[in-house]
Amino acid sequence: MPLTTAPDPRSTGISAAILRLLLPYHRTTDHAPATxxxxxxxxxRIDGFVHDGEPVVFTLPGFPCKSPNPAKVLGxxxxxxxRLSLTFLQSLCMDIERIYAPGARVVICSDGHVFGDLIGVPDDHIDAYSDELRAVIRALDLHHLSVFDLRDVLGDLPHDTQRARVHDQYAPTLEALRAEVRADAHMLALYRGITRFLVEDTADFTGTRSALQRECRKRAYGVIQRSRAWGALIAEHHPRAVRLSIHPQPxxxxxxxIRLLDAPDAWTTPWHSAALRDPDGRWTLMPRARAERLGRLVHRNGRPSHFEGAETRAAVNRWRA
Incomplete structure (x- = not known):
């Protein structure tokens, strides 16, 4: 009869406590609360790190680049x-450290170059965004965070070559993906959400609205293919990590x-929006065009940073409703 190893009650208890720290920020479209x-x-995954007495490693694909639509972002x-989102992730790691001494770290897997050609963002803008993320992490001493992108894997190869290599090696076929979208409600919601973002982010399309939607539906499949490919590459380089996602998950x-900041829906991210602070000091993400109507623009280090709202939280909530 094969030997079995009973779970370590201490490890299991610490893992459950770490998960309870994450639960208030769970980003999901499910309505019932979960334990x-x-x-x-x-x-x-967390048990494995705790059993070995190592920091818990989380990987978070995201922070790709800013939306190319100037009505949504400041630049x-x-x-x-x-900055607020990175600071939140740092504070979450520090909260974990208070109950588990080895603590935790988050590897931000910046995926802008994976999708750049599909979302209409120049590669030099993506490089600048990713470099600035690293600079912010250093400047704010967010020592629990790091950034990982395609340059860490494929070096200085041309960006189109990098994208092609990742797609060819890791992406599912289009036929398989379409079948999955037809069969799975969560995948259908993801496909529709990405299509909506692509439509909103296209600021210079000269054709009809229906033509734009057709094009974005096609590009959405490409984005999901690349997302799957990027996820497989991350898993290969960080095989033990706990996988976080900026998309809602069941x-x-x-x-x-995981929800990084307060936002009007489960899909809003800092790279598709601007930050507004109300008079009570609370932050909300919303499109730049709407934030401009609720507050004044604030610059930091010579660049647009966020909006300071003259309106009360009640007024912001009325907009959100």
Missing amino acids: AEAFRHQRR HLPDQGE VGAAKFG
């Missing part, structure tokens, strides 16, 4: 939305969706 016990995949470089999924 730590519902996230068995994440608990197994092509990180601003207060990113309870119990292999990825844990």
Whole structure:
């Protein structure tokens, strides 16, 4: 009869406590609240680090680049939305350190170059965005965070060559992906959400609205293919890590969706919006065009940073409704 190893109650208890720290920030479209016990995949990963007495490593694909639509963002470089989000991730790691001495770290897997040709953002803007992320992390001493991108894997190869290599090696076929979207409600929601973002982010299309939607539906499949490819590459380079996601995820999924800042819906991110602070000091993400109507623009180090709202939180909530 094969020998079995009983779970370490201490490790399991610490893992559950770490998950409970994450739960208030779970980004999901599910309505019922979930307990730590519902996230068995994440608990197994965290258990492995705790059992070995090592820092828990989280990987978070995201922070790619700013939206190319000037009605949504303040420019092509990180601003207060990113600073707040990075600071939040640092504070989450520090909270984990208070209950588990080895602590945690987050590897931000900046994926702008993976999608640049599909989302209409120049590669030099993506480089500048990723470089500035690293500069912000250094300047704010966010020592629990690091940035990983295609340059860490494929060096100085031309960006188109990098994209082609990752796609060819890791991406699922278009036929398989279409079948999955037809069969799975979560995948359908993801496909529709990405299509919506592509439509909103296209600022210079000269054709009809229906033609734009057709083109964006096609590009959405490409974005999901590349996203899958990037996820497989990350898993290869960080095989033990706990996978976070900026997209909503169902309870119990292999990825844990995480909300970085307050926003009007589960899909809004700092790179698709601007940050507004209300008179009570609370922050909300929203499109730049709307934030301009609720507050005044604030510059930091000579660059647009965020908006300071003269309106009360009640007024912001009325806009959100």
